Amino acid sequence: MNLLQSIKMAWKSIAGAKIRSFLTMLGIIIGVSSVITLVSVGQGTTSQITDQLEGLGTDLLTVNIMGRGSSTSLSFEEAMALGKIEGVKAVSPVINGSVTAKKGTVNDSLSVEGIAPSYEEVQDFHVQAGRYIIDMDNEFRMKVALIGTEAAETFFGTDNPIGQTIQLNGSSFKIVGLLESKGSSLTASNDNKLLIPIATAERFLQSRGVRSITVQVEDTKQIETVKALLEATLDKKFQNADNAYSIFNSQEMLDTLNSTTQILSLALGGIAGISLLVGGIGIMNIMLVSVSERTREIGVRKAIGAKKRDILMQFMVESTALSGFGGLIGIGLGYGASALIGHYSSLTTTVSLPIVLIAFGFSLFIGIIFGMIPANKAAKLRPIYALRTD
Amino acid sequence: MAAISPPLIDVQNLGHGYRMAGEMMTVLSDISFQVRHGEFVAIIGPSGSGKSTLMNMLGCLDVANEGTYLLDGQDIRKLSDNKLATIRNEKIGFIFQQFNLLPKLTAYENVELPLIYRNVPHKERKKSVEESLRLVGLEDRMHHRPSELSGGQQQRVAIARAIAGSPPLLLADEPTGALDSKTGIEVMDKMKELNALGHTIIIITHDLSIAEQAKRVIRIQDGRIVEDRGSRA
Numbered sequence: 001m002n003l004l005q006s007i008k009m010a011w012k013s014i015a016g017a018k019i020r021s022f023l024t025m026l027g028i029i030i031g032v033s034s035v036i037t038l039v040s041v042g043q044g045t046t047s048q049i050t051d052q053l054e055g056l057g058t059d060l061l062t063v064n065i066m067g068r069g070s071s072t073s074l075s076f077e078e079a080m081a082l083g084k085i086e087g088v089k090a091v092s093p094v095i096n097g098s099v100t101a102k103k104g105t106v107n108d109s110l111s112v113e114g115i116a117p118s119y120e121e122v123q124d125f126h127v128q129a130g131r132y133i134i135d136m137d138n139e140f141r142m143k144v145a146l147i148g149t150e151a152a153e154t155f156f157g158t159d160n161p162i163g164q165t166i167q168l169n170g171s172s173f174k175i176v177g178l179l180e181s182k183g184s185s186l187t188a189s190n191d192n193k194l195l196i197p198i199a200t201a202e203r204f205l206q207s208r209g210v211r212s213i214t215v216q217v218e219d220t221k222q223i224e225t226v227k228a229l230l231e232a233t234l235d236k237k238f239q240n241a242d243n244a245y246s247i248f249n250s251q252e253m254l255d256t257l258n259s260t261t262q263i264l265s266l267a268l269g270g271i272a273g274i275s276l277l278v279g280g281i282g283i284m285n286i287m288l289v290s291v292s293e294r295t296r297e298i299g300v301r302k303a304i305g306a307k308k309r310d311i312l313m314q315f316m317v318e319s320t321a322l323s324g325f326g327g328l329i330g331i332g333l334g335y336g337a338s339a340l341i342g343h344y345s346s347l348t349t350t351v352s353l354p355i356v357l358i359a360f361g362f363s364l365f366i367g368i369i370f371g372m373i374p375a376n377k378a379a380k381l382r383p384i385y386a387l388r389t390d
Numbered sequence: 391m392a393a394i395s396p397p398l399i400d401v402q403n404l405g406h407g408y409r410m411a412g413e414m415m416t417v418l419s420d421i422s423f424q425v426r427h428g429e430f431v432a433i434i435g436p437s438g439s440g441k442s443t444l445m446n447m448l449g450c451l452d453v454a455n456e457g458t459y460l461l462d463g464q465d466i467r468k469l470s471d472n473k474l475a476t477i478r479n480e481k482i483g484f485i486f487q488q489f490n491l492l493p494k495l496t497a498y499e500n501v502e503l504p505l506i507y508r509n510v511p512h513k514e515r516k517k518s519v520e521e522s523l524r525l526v527g528l529e530d531r532m533h534h535r536p537s538e539l540s541g542g543q544q545q546r547v548a549i550a551r552a553i554a555g556s557p558p559l560l561l562a563d564e565p566t567g568a569l570d571s572k573t574g575i576e577v578m579d580k581m582k583e584l585n586a587l588g589h590t591i592i593i594i595t596h597d598l599s600i601a602e603q604a605k606r607v608i609r610i611q612d613g614r615i616v617e618d619r620g621s622r623a
Contacts (some may be wrong), residue, residue, distance in 0.1 A: 005506050016494045300490045303451060304551065305479020305507040307472045383451045387490070 003317070006310075010318040013290075014325070024286045025326030027279025028366070032330025032359045033337060035272035039355045040338040042268060044348035046261045053250050053257065059089075059220045060122065061227055062248040063213040063234070073209025074237065076138075076198055080116070082215060085229045087222040092122035092214040095198055097205040102167040103155040110151055111193045112168065114201020122216045125190070130162040130177030137197040144200075146177040150191035168194070171204065223249060272359065280323065280366035287319050287374035298378050299386025312379040319371025320364060327363030331356055396463055398558055398590050399425035399448065405456035406443055417443045418613045421457070425592065427558065430585040432593045432604035440613040442563070445594045449482055449561050450474045462558060479508050483552025487564035489544045491536040497523065497547045498532040504555045522550035526580060542573030549580060553589065560584065560591045566600060578603055 014021045067073040079093035095114035100107065119125065120132050127146060137144055145166065152161045161175045173196065182190040201207065217226045227247055238244035291298070298311055306314075335351055342349040404421040407414050417440045425431055435441040446452040447459060450466055453474075459466045462481055469477065483504075484490075491500045501522055505515045523529050526546035536544050545565060552560055562581065566574035578600065585591050585605075593604060601607050609617035 002509070012494060296490070297492055300492065301503070301507075302475065303449070303478060303484050303490075304504040305475055307475040307507070309472070310507060384446050387451070387486075 003313070006313045006317040007321070009314050010321045013318055014321060020286065021322060024283055024322055025279075025329065027282040028276065028323050028326030028363050029279075029330040029333065031272060031275035031279045032327050032363055033333035034275060035268065035359045036331065036334025036351060036356055037337040037341065037349075038268050038271075039265065040334070040349040040351040041341060041347055042261070042264055043352055044342070044350040046257065046264075047350055048348045049257060050254065053254050057124070057216075058251045058254070059217050059223065060250060061215040061217065061223065061230065062250075063215060063230065064246045064248065065210055065212060066244055066246070067209060067238075074213075074234075075209055076116075076202065078237070079210040079213050082213065082230065082233065085226065085233065087217055087219070087226040087229070088215055089218045090118045090122050090216045092116060092119045092216070093198060093210040094119070094212045094214065095201040095205060095207045095209075096211055097201070097207065099168045099194075099205075101151075101155065101194070103164075106155050108154060110168075112201065112205070113193060113195050114198035114205065114207075115195050116198050119195070119214075122214050125182060126180050127177035128180040129160075130175070132177055133195060133197050138199040141200045141203060142197055143171060143173045143204075144176045144197065145173040146179050146195040147175050148179050148189075148191040148193045149181040150189065151193060152178055154192075166194075168204075220251070223251065273362070276359075276362055276366050279326070279363070280370040283319055283322055283367060284370035284373060286322075287315060287371060288377070290318075291315065291374045291378045294378075295381060295386050295389040298381050299383050299389065302381070302383040303387060308379040311381075312375045315375035315378050316368065316371045319374065320367040323363045323367025323370075324360075327360045330363070331360060334359075395427060397424040397460075398427050398429075398462055399423075399592075400460040401448075401457065402459075403457040404444075404447065404454045404459060406440075406447065406452075406454045416613060418447070418454070421613075421615055423608060423615065423618060425590065427590055428585070428588055430582070430591045430593075430605045431608060432595060432601035432606070433608045433610060434595055434598065434601040435610035436596055439610045441594050441596075441610050444610065445561065445563050445592075448592065449484060450477050475507075479504055480555065481557050481559055483555065483557045483560045485545070485548050485552050485560065485562035485565045487567040489536070489541075489548045489568070491544055491547055491551075493536055496533045496535055497528060497539065497550075500536070500547055501551045501554050504551060508555060510555075518554050518556075519550075522554040523547075525553065525584075526550045540573070541569050542576055545569060545573075545577050546580065549577070549584070553584065558590055560589050562591065562593045564595055564597075565593065566597070567595075574600075 065074050076093060080091055082088065083091040093116055097112055099110055099112050101110040115133055116138065117133055117135055130146070133144070133146065136142070147161050155161070155166060156164060161178055164175050165172045166175060179191070179195070196204070198210070215226065215230065217223050227249065230247060234245050301311060334356070338349040338351050341347055401424070402422050404418060405416070406418040407416040409415075421444065433441050433444060443452070447454050450461065453467055461477065464477065466474070466477070492503070495503070498519055501519045502515055505518060510518070520529065520532070523532055526549050528543060528546055528550065531539060531543060536547070539547065565581065566577050569577060581591055581593070582603065593600065595601055606620035607617070608615055
């Protein structure tokens, strides 16, 4: 007897007991669909975070300066001197703070960053109109500002903000450039802020020294070396004080995230494996019942010439078809559930094809493994015994 | 002429027993007989005489402990389970008391089953199945399930299944046992008709009126042959 005939027979048997077949498949259906859905949510979220982290730039080191008490801090000039360290491409020191901005009747709190011209290249953040902060602005502590798109809309509406003035904590600043829209990063909104010259900010925000420095390296591979050199320089500056500064590297965070994701995937895989295993036991249970119920049928088949192999194949194909069919329904449900979650919640879902294939493959595998015992039991029945049974 | 060709069935000193609660129970002992092609034999005996065990042996469903059994010249006792399955498929057509049709399959599919196990190609299969069903007069009931057929019709489907693969031997175990007398006669007429067409038939029964319709009667009692009437051997 060939495989096609076995499949036909299995189909007749499955279709002949629809409710039972469906209930038998249910374990596999739930197993497969939950794996696909859970993993799609997990992967969707991960890729969202990864994108944002990658948006921060993997060739950047962020140095946050806490200072050593109130006496020692890093001046703007000292920060710029870090640019001389080997492997450093550019240095962008920042002093940040919050101010109350006022324009006409509009009054709002805004975050302000004091920057150097190098900020443009390091952060890859350009103006769409007007000019950037230049060295001259810093030299003369000019009261000029670049405005983010969101802030521009708040204060100027549809008017062109360039050339207009805005009151920051009572001082007039002239808007010289409108920043391009960059959206939110992991840290904060990029579009609802003002950029002013760092020298102006130092005095205006009454900040002693630079708060944070973004260091761009020439080559991502050198990032660890540059980090070590930076640490050496800063340790010397702060006389090895604890917590005087911290260096953050987005690559490190990506690595941490990736290992977390791997653990998560493993855990999900484990849960999936268990639920599929339970589904498999359900299939085995029903197949064993089915073999007992069909003892006489097996006897008749054997009497008219079915070999052990034919009976074995019939029951194996049946259990594999049950689990495979359950797997297919599970895939459909998994895709549907992922789409629904993606549509009706804030979660991002990405159905991963490898996971779909693995889940389906595993469900087939379960059908084969758990079909073996019942099929073997059926195949080993002696025809005279099987014919005598009612 | 019949004496020249080798017998279809050649049983010599067949004996069989079961071990029950540690004691050997002898069911058959010293059974010897031959059946030639084209014969119509009834094996008759009361219940417990061992005739069902003999039928299992003849049908290659079980293998005897002692003696030899040659079916169509082949020594059955030396064969593996798989070879026995092939022998059953190719040499024997079974007709059971309880019909033993598969309830989920149509008459056509039931008759087709032995041919599927023999790997007969679809076209040939269709031809044989339709021919057998026509022979038992059920060509217009082909796609009915057993539950939609009367007892007599079901047994005719079973007969069609038995002859579909044109095996040399038809083995019927109380073929009329589950039927009323009228349909029983119909089924027996069908059997005689098949015998007239050249099929070798062995009927196992406890019913003398059925046995009388055969050309030869072998009577069994307590596991031994006590009478062999009408033997041509």
